[in-house]
Amino acid sequence: MAEAPDAETAWQWLLERRPGTRGQYLDDEWFAVVAAAHAEPRLRGLYPFPTHGTLKLLRDGPPFEGEEDRDMPYVICSGPPHQVHTIDHGHLGETATPEEAVALVVTHLPPDVRSPGRT
Template identity: 45%
Template sequence: MERTWRMLREGHPEARRGCPEVIEAAFAEPRLRGLYPFPSHGALYFQRNTEFPWRSDLPYIAAGFTGYLVYAARSADVLGETATPEEAVALVVAHLPDDCGPAIEGPWPEPEPEPNAGPSA
């Protein structure tokens, strides 16, 4: 994960492209630096795991025409619009779930089947 952040920040040719100001502001925030950064389609997504399939349950930042928009996870609901990337990062952090810790390596684990769960009728 540290490698991914480093490649994004250095503009490595093999790294995905994202808004450098948003990437730097997110990297400066310890809670976001512990997550997996995934720039795509003009937005910076934060993942709880490092490989597909993603959990995709965290808010994300998109650079707008005059500022930065913070969206709720998997939604078109705007949590807020900010003038600076630092304000956008603060808004994301304010909406992180309490159980949001560092990203786990690999895909998001499949839920364990419930014991003695028989076929549904």
């Protein structure tokens, strides 16, 4: 499966559900979470990485999450309710809509990701 070379391309492929990429496997509920995340400017600079029923947002992209992404919030896309977690901090909350889940993700972004340089 092809991985996008950068965050902008990864978002584009997901939104297109491009064949041969992770985007082709998005069901409607997962796609709603991806679309809501893409609509949030603070998340578009992060690399979207749908995997194992979740939408993870990585600082630097694949192929694998590193230790630096353990504090990054992610959405479990099997909702509603949509659950938001981090590896380090566990369960952060549940929401009724993808947009609320994205808002919860933004609230729990680490300080280095919330900085003005990461928009």
